[in-house]
Amino acid sequence: MSSNYRNFRNNVPWLILFLEAVFIVLFYFLFSDDSAYRSSISYPAFQDVSHMVIFGFGFFLTFLKRYGFSSTGFNLLIIVLGVQCSMLIEGLLVFLLQRQKEDGLKRITKAAVSMTAVVISTGAVLGKTNPVQLILMTVVEIIVFHMSTWINNIFLQVPDNISMMHVHLFGAYFGLAVSSRFFEPSPRSEKNASTPKSDLFSMLGILFLWVFWPSFNSVLAVDDKRKAIYNTYFALAVSAVTAFMLSVLTTKNGKFRMTHIHSAVLAGGVTVGYAAHSIEYPWIAMILGLLASVITILGSYCLQRCLNPALKIHDTSGVHFTFGLPGVLGGLAQVVLLVIKNWTNLPRVGYLVMIHIGAFCLTISVALITGFITGLILNCKLFKTIPVSKYFEDQFYWEFPHLAVGF
Template identity: 85%
Template sequence: MSSNYRNFRNNVPWLILFLEAVFIVLFYFLSSDDGAPISSIYPAFQDVNQMVIFGLGFFLTFLKRYGFSSTGFNLLIIALGVQCFMLIEGLLVFFLLSENEDSLTRITKATMSMTSVVISTGAVLGKANPVQLILMTVVEIIVFRMSRWINTTFLEVPGDIGMMHVHLFGAYFGLAVSSRFSEPSPRSEKNASTPKSDLLSMLGTLFLWVFWPSFNSVLVVQEKSKAICNTYFALAVSAVTSFVLSVLTTKDGKFRMTHIHHAVLAGGVAVGYTAKSIEYPWIAMILGLLAGVIAILGSYCIQRCFNPALKIHDTSGVHFIFGLPGVLGALAQVVLFLINNWPTLPSLGYLVTIGIGAFCLTISAALITGLITGFILNLKLFKTTPVSKYFEDQFYWEFPHLAVGF
């Protein structure tokens, strides 16, 4: 065990210092002070920042022995990932002569893009060590930004809709990476929650629920009010649906916290693609209802059939919390576009193909690069965490009050 601790101590600090030094040097050459006013977007940026750091950080604290790592590593990878994203944006501006946005808008997009990485870490939560998480962050943020660039440049997907692919990319990238990690023992006591850890996780869920309308509307230029209202209605219905299905699907007819935790956000994920274009609230409400149903029923089917067959262990259930509602939202966008533009039939088929191709490209890029990344991360070079130390804070954090054991 002592050798593992020495390796951890020798690798992590130097990797972080190396990346930070590279970031500082590159910022010196690529960044500029635009001096743009910030009053219009700063409140929404605050909401998104709280979602990603506080909301998602506590959202992942449901494991009873992995709370320090869930919140601490989340902050670490977000701080590094945002800097990495800003550099990628600077390189795109420099080499491709793309539009140079003000710094706060770019930081907001970087923070939103990091949602993809945090979702992916949920799939390997408790299994990946800090070195693996940092490398996964750098790779994923680069690939996600490039997939967005392809969608917006060649498929002409609007920038705000392209950002909503963050849920799809994060879920399927994380699943692909997770497939390369060893599965934990099904009898492991550490891969479980306690009432206290479930309560902390639900606190993060509530923060995400409250601020999700800002996430779906922050990049919307026109119809921002419509995007906010439709997101709220979809979230409200998915929350109500989660309570209904929780009672109906439990043997004792009681609410189950894991069901609420899984499904209340599904409506916000699904409506993200169409929030600004839905004309009537009842459409958003139907979308929230379907998303809630998919999240809860999907958890039963995926955990019992899909994951065991493919030998995938999805620690946080990102597939049915973010992945399946994201697929629903992408398909709903195509269907609503088809209905609203039916008179323009000659060009409609091409536009529908473009819409379907955009989210298929996102999923394909996530799966392929996720598999490659998972294979690389499990090389001995990166000191793979032994299965016996999965889901355990004490492998990384100091607990002075514990003499022995945990």
Template identity: 75%
Template sequence: MPSNYRNFRHSVPWLILLLETVFVISFYFVPSGGKTVIPTVSYADFQDVNHMMIFGFGFFLTFLRRYGFSSTGFNLLIIAFGVQCSILTESLLHLWDQREDEAVKRITKAAMSMTAVVISTAAVLGKANPVQLILMTIVEIIFFHMSKGINNAFLMVQDGVGMMHVLLFGAYFGLAVSSRFSEPSPRSEKKASTPKSDLFAMLGTLFLWVFWPSFNSVLFIEDRKKAIYNTYFALATSAVTAFALSVLTTKDGKLRMAHIHSAVLAGGVTVSYVADSIDYPWIAMILGLLASAIAILGSYSLERCWNPVLKIHDSAGVHFTFGLPGVLGALAQVVIFIIKRWNRGPRLGYYVMFHIGAFCVTISIALITGFITGLILNLKLFKTSPASKYFDDLFYWEFPHLAVGF
């Protein structure tokens, strides 16, 4: 352990300082933001998204009994790095069209793009060390913006809808990366939760639940109120359904915190693709119900059948929390598009293929780049923490009050 600790200490600080120096120099050449008379994103909108990322996801990932410090601390670290990297990446990709967003909108979009990284981090929670997390953040942000740029430029996906692909991209990128990490011992007690850690994780879920309507609506201008309205009803229905199905699917007929922790958010994930185009709240409610059912039922099938076959250890269950509900939302987007434009004639199929293509491009790029990233991160150059130290704060954080273990 001492040699591994020195390796960690000698690599992380210098990597952080080097990357931050590069960011500072790079921002010298980045404009401060477009000047607009009427800003489309307010500071209050940015606050909602920022609270969701820092507080919501920070506490959402604290369910591991001995990994609470790392879950919240490393979440803040990668978001602080990732937002800077996201702004630089988007600025470089938009040089050709001379497009420049206002300053608040730019940083809001950067924070939203970090959702992909945080979700991917959840898939390898407790297994990836800080060096791997920082490198994964930079690589994933670059490839996510490339994926979004392809959808915007070639598949005519609107910017607001294109940003919602961040949920799908993060889930499947994280699963692909996780497939390259060694699985923890099935007898390991450190990957379990405690009532206290579950309570903190539920606090994160509550933050995410409260701020998800802002996340789904912040980039829309004309239909923002409709997006908020539909997102809330989808979240409400998914929460109610989660409580009902949790009781029905447990052997002793009691609520299971893991179900509530993940399934109550499924409605917000699913409706994110169609929040601005749903005309009736009952449609959003049906999507919320289906999303919650998929999240709870999917947790059984994926953990027992799918993940063991593919040798994937999904630490936080991102596949059934964000992946499958995201797929449902993408399919709902296609169905609603067909219903609304049924009388367009032969060109309807042409436009439908654009939506399906965007969905396929996002998942394909996420899986391919995630798999390659996982291979790179597991090179001996970056693998500083042994498998025996998975899910353990003690390898990274100081605990002066502990004499022996904790």
């Protein structure tokens, strides 16, 4: 371990220093005007998204009993690096395409929203990657995600606020593709498990995410932010209630199972993200929340027992059924709602359906292809892939004695 540690110490600081130097230079050239000090988004709205990404996802990923420090610490590291990278990419697109400049607070809010894709992907490879691999994955994924949204905006004419809501789909399937290139841990590994304390911290993250999800779905909405907040809240409420109901019905002893609550209480918020600003009645959002919770819990059984073993994919945090499947359901729901709303104009309905289905297929395809390639690159010998015996261990990176005292 000592030689690997020296390699870790010699690589990570210099990679971070190099990236920060590049970021500072590019910020000097791209953000030298006063647009950064104008604001079309309120600071409380940005603060909600920031709390959600840092606190919510940071604690959400702490369910592994020996990987809590790495889950929260590395989450903060990749977010602060990724937000800078995301703003630079957006600035380069504005410069190269001569697009209208946005105010500073909207830029950083969009960057924080886009980082959700990276954090979701991190959940799929949680405990199996070293910091160098995580940093490189962050930079690559942010670049590719912006390329995907740019294609949706320019060629498919999908509004920017809708294409940004593809973060759940993109993050889930990019992470799954990357995870497929890493070795699977042993099914009997004791480290790939949780404790009551780690589950409690993870539930704290779920509560943060649940509370702030309405802000996440409404912060970039153009038409009616209040409607987006309203619909998201009711979808979340019904998905949470359904999660508790299905948890009791699907366990052998008739008790609540914490993994079901972790997975399904957020499903409603993910599903209505695409159409939250346009749903006319709250009962529609409530139905979507119920269906999202059902597909999440039932999908977790099918994926964990059938699909993942067959494809040899180890999804550490279950991002496929937590974010991927509800995202797919949300895409289908948006198409159905468009058909119902415009059914009297058949040519327009056909065009809208084709555009939105094309955008979802493009997002998933780009995520899978680029994620697979990224996984191959990250497993090169140059990046010192962690041996399977060292998966899910804080001790490899952090100077803490907690493992020795039974933490």
